[in-house]
Amino acid sequence: MSRALNRQLGVMIDRRGRVSHVIVGDAHQLFIPDLKRHRAGSGRFRGIRLVHTHLRGEGLSEDDLTDLSLLRLDAIVVIQAQSDGLPGFMEVGTVRPEDNADTDAPWSIERKRSVGDFSDDFIAFIEQLERDLASTAQTTRVPGAEGAIVIGVSTQRGDEAEESLDELERLADTAGLQVLDRFLQRRRKPDHKFVIGKGKLQEVLVRAMQLDAEVLIFDSELAPSQLRNIATDTELKVVDRTSLILDIFSQRAKTREGKLQVELAQLRYRKPRLALMPTAMSRLTGGIGGRGPGETKLEINRRRADERQTRLEKQLRKLSKQRSLRRSRRRRVGLPQVAIVGYTNAGKSTLLNRMTHSDVDAEDKLFATLDPTSRRLRFPEEREVILTDTVGFIRHLPKDLIHAFKSTLEEVQEADLLVHVIDGSSAQIETHVSEVEQTIESLGAGHTPVIRVLNKIDAVSQDEWVRLKSEFDGMLVSAHTGEGLGALMVQVERHLFREQAQGTLHP
Ligand SMILES: Nc1nc2c(ncn2[C@@H]2O[C@H](COP(=O)(O)OP(=O)(O)OP(=O)(O)O)[C@@H](O)[C@H]2O)c(=O)[nH]1
Ligand SMILES: [Mg+2]
Structure with missing residues (x-):
């Protein structure tokens, strides 16, 4: 028939051998219909194979293999329709499990001289292939993690x-x-x-x-x-x-304000994407592992998104007013404000803990801290300052997102002094430093005095200290061992109280 029509013909066959589609193409290609409804259950593949004809003696094409992978077909099979009308050679393309074979090609193509040569039990073959794929994956998989x-x-x-x-x-x-x-x-x-x-x-x-x-x-x-x-x-x-x-933020935000801020940032991110893609979005908006601030909340339409956004903004304004009241109260008591800033995972929280004998969460995770925490830091002569731990910065953080962290932003903007904590053991100090400095700048705090602190020196060699010190001009400390913290305290005190004595800080 293929020859008579001079068109490629194809059939989609499920695992029970039922034909779900018959496709008539042109001389060069087939157009595969939307298979969404035929999503395979738990199996890795869709449970459908495509068997089709080629007219010009060509084997499986690049397009065929694309379909195989994009559509997760069980297999793609091409049968040569010879000019005499008889079936010629046949090629079967399947996805290859990861193995030690020396080819990089992710699929295997098997050629048979004629259809009669194919005697394998296809179902047994494909089920075995799924098992092979599953076994390579399972050995390395953490249960419960996507x-x-x-x-x-x-x-x-x-x-x-x-x-x-x-x-x-x-x-x-x-x-x-x-x-x-x-x-x-x-x-x-x-x-x-x-x-x-x-x-x-x-x-x-x-x-x-x-x-x-x-x-x-x-x-x-x-x-x-x-x-x-x-x-x-x-x-x-x-x-x-x-x-x-955003997903990490939504998992980790603890305070009411933090949660509202994350939800607002998520809304802002999703809104322009909402209208465009109902289906893709429904998969996307679930958040990873279906977490995030509620899947249902995010399936809302645009109008409701607008309403929600307005409400969130209003609530946040109110909370921000409360914070600013608290801050001005602190100010009236005359306590200088110091904000600890830095790249995520630099050791900001550990430093705060060490300096103020507190136990703010500090973890070897990015964005362990989301909500600013303030603690009193005492100096001799009854001097006190407020030390605030803030959210870490990271490269490629969209502006919109950083502005979502208004509470951190305000702490940084209103600080009298910034302590910029740098992970001295990282191989990427330069990127981190410039990223943090740019962020400070963009928050309008570029003129606030900064003390640079190279943290984690317990984790680097003495030779390295020397290099770090000269290259980045910071104080060497270890929040773990406490090394260098005495000197840091002296610096902080000098910065704040010398200026205060001159009456520049709290007129
Ligand atoms: N070796 C060493 N590790 C440190 C030091 N200070 C902090 N760390 C470790 O670095 C990791 C990050 O510390 P955090 O204090 O959570 O860092 P952070 O800057 O608050 O991080 P985020 O809140 O996630 O932005 C933790 O595993 C700490 O134990 C230090 O002086 N030496
Ligand atoms: Mg932290």
């Missing part, structure tokens, strides 16, 4: 993209995801449709299938249309750096 693949695009030379991707992995980890693999594509500029190239995306998808990953995390903010394209084409959960950070 598997994720992180993806970055590097447009410049240098390690920035790699480092940023490392950080994205840590963010994913903090969010409770398990990172199974990473992809970094070097290209001149991000693809406008899929961020990475289509071929790369295919590779990622096959990998996702092999590893049973459910989430793709992109290391850049995705435009609404990119998000839709990728989510629609892959049927995976698609997350970008911003939404991942």
Whole structure:
């Protein structure tokens, strides 16, 4: 028939052998119908294979293999329709489980001289393949954690993209995801449709299938249309750096104000994406693992989103007024304000704890702290200051997001002195420092005096201290061992009370 019509013909067959679709193409290709309703249950594949004809002696094409991975087909089979009308060779393409084979190709293609040569029990074969895939994945999987693949695009030379991707992995980890693999594509500029190239995306998808990953995390903010394209084409959960950070924030915010701020930031992020993609969004808005401030809340339409936003803004204004009252009360008592700022995980909370004998949460996690915490810090001669721990900064943090952290913002803006804590044991100090300084600047606190503190010196060698000290001109401390904290206290006191004596601070 294929020959007679001069068209490719295809049938989609499910695991019970039932034909779900018959597709008539043209001489070169087939258009596969929307298979959404045929989503496979728990199986890795969709439970449908496509068997189709080719007319020109060509084997499985690039497009065929794309369909195989994008549509999660059990298999894609091509049968050569010979000019004499008889079936010629046949090729069966399937996704390959991860193994030690020396080929990189994520799929295997088997060619038979004729259809008669194919005697395998297909169902047994595909079920075995699913088991193989599951077993490679299971050995490494953390129960209960969704598997994720992180993806970055590097447009410049240098390690920035790699480092940023490392950080994205840590963010994913903090969010409770398990990172199974990473992809970094070097290209001149991000693809406008899929961020990475289509071929790369295919590779990622096959990998996702092999590893049973459910989430793709992109290391850049995705435009609404990119998000839709990728989510629609892959049927995976698609997350970008911003939404991942938002997700972490929503998991970790503790105070009422913090929670409201996160919800507002999430609304702002999602609103432009809401109208565009009802289906992709419903998958996306659940938050990772269905957490986040309520899946239902986010399925609201735009109008309700606007209403909610107005309400949140009003509530936050009220809370902010209360905070400012508290602050001015503190001010009236005459206590100078010191804000501890720095890159996330630099040791800000540990330092606050150590200096004020408190026990604010400090963890080896990004964004352990979200809500500012203030403590009194006493000096000799009955002098006191208020020391405030703030949310950490991070690279590529969208402006919108930092402004969502109004309470931190206000603490930084109104501080008399900033203590900039730097993780001296990190390999990326420079990036961290410049990121934090830019953020301070953008908060309008560029003129506030800063004491730079290189923390964690217990974790680096003495030679390294010397280099750090000269390169970054900061005080060397260890919040763990307490080393250098006495000197830091003296500096803080000198900064605050010398100026006060001159009457510049509290006229
Ligand atoms: N070796 C060493 N580790 C430290 C030191 N100070 C803090 N840490 C560790 O660094 C990690 C982060 O510390 P936190 O105090 O939570 O850092 P933070 O800056 O408050 O981080 P976020 O609130 O997440 O932005 C924790 O595992 C601390 O134990 C130090 O002086 N030496
Ligand atoms: Mg902290």
